[in-house]
Amino acid sequence: MNNDHFETNAIRTQLNRTEYQEHSVPMYLTSSFVFEDAEDMRSGFAEEKERNIYSRFTNPNTSEFVEKICKMEGAESGYAFATGMAAVFSTFAALLNSGDHIVSCRSVFGSTHGLFTRYLPKWNITTSYFKANEVHTLESLIRPETKILYAETPTNPGVDVLDLEALGAIAKKHNLILVIDNCFATPYLQQPIKFGADLVIHSATKLIDGQGRVLGGVTVGRADLIREIYLFARNTGPALSPFNAWVLSKSLETLAVRVDRHCENALKVAQFLEKHDAVNWVRHPFLPSHPQYEVAKKQMKHGGSIVAFEVKGGIAGGRRFLNSIQMCSLSANLGDTRTIVTHPASTTHSKLAEEDRLEVGITDGLVRVSVGLENVEDVLADLEQALQTAVKRAKVGSHTSESSDA
């Protein structure tokens, strides 16, 4: 019997049952584990056999979660972290030495960019950037001391798509470690290891939990690299809590059905916005108008849950739109059951200089929608009324200012 399907693995990969024969996996809320005798303790610490010692190293719940992600991503090994950023930081810190260099896409998660610009330089680790739509230029950035090639796809919040096959080929040619943050796609839509990635990182906080409850992160991939990351984490303590691992492992059982519906709803939202008069342009990987549509079709199962669009009226237009939203949430998270709307230019990216913002595709009117699992008709109705109100208020606003000028 071939049970090696994504959904089946997500549900049937589980720890051995205890004497109680539980159907659903129990929670192992324990900081440490006991040894039989001195020899058991010695061999455990010598890593002569696989066993749990202390939950900063491993715990049954975190191991189950990691094993599921490894199967989904086609990875040899992995380690789970308290947050996505702990996974990102630990991956770089474990693998790089002073003097090493990173080549990264410029469009990366804000805190990852902060790590590159503010913290890694303290240890003399520097980063050069290529633009999301200029993968062909990145080879010119590679130096003898370059160790890691880093990217996210689709990107946040501009929803650019990077060609994983091209990145894999460049990494191989120059003997670089290719690290992909696969958070926006999830392992259900895209498995970067197939295209040559050595490591894959997830913020499990987003679609993997999918219900806005817990933080978590994970790095999976080549066993030799994961070994270094594990030893770093074992010494420095960014481990995922067993409770959060239990929540996330249960969440994976429904990942495929949730992400299917997220993507179906997101495509409907994107198609609706593309026809709307109050909208300048829309980005979603599975809209034929997306510049990397062919690449997206090649490497992704569906187009993902995030839609970016530009509402007319610049910064003021974006703010008016947000102020008119009634049902959807204004929140910093994404990948939740609830549809979330954000306006990066006036919030998450407001501290960037305008030209830096534009370089990563964040125009003044850019709105990011993380499309949720509500009935899509209700999401469309909320967006429609907010767009209409934003346009109406713009007209009233310009009329008032004209009359006051006069």
Ligand SMILES: *Cc1c(COP(=O)(O)O)cnc(C)c1O
């Ligand atoms: C949220 C996010 C992270 C960071 O994850 P946390 O769990 O919030 O620490 C990293 N990368 C991407 C693409 C994200 O969206």
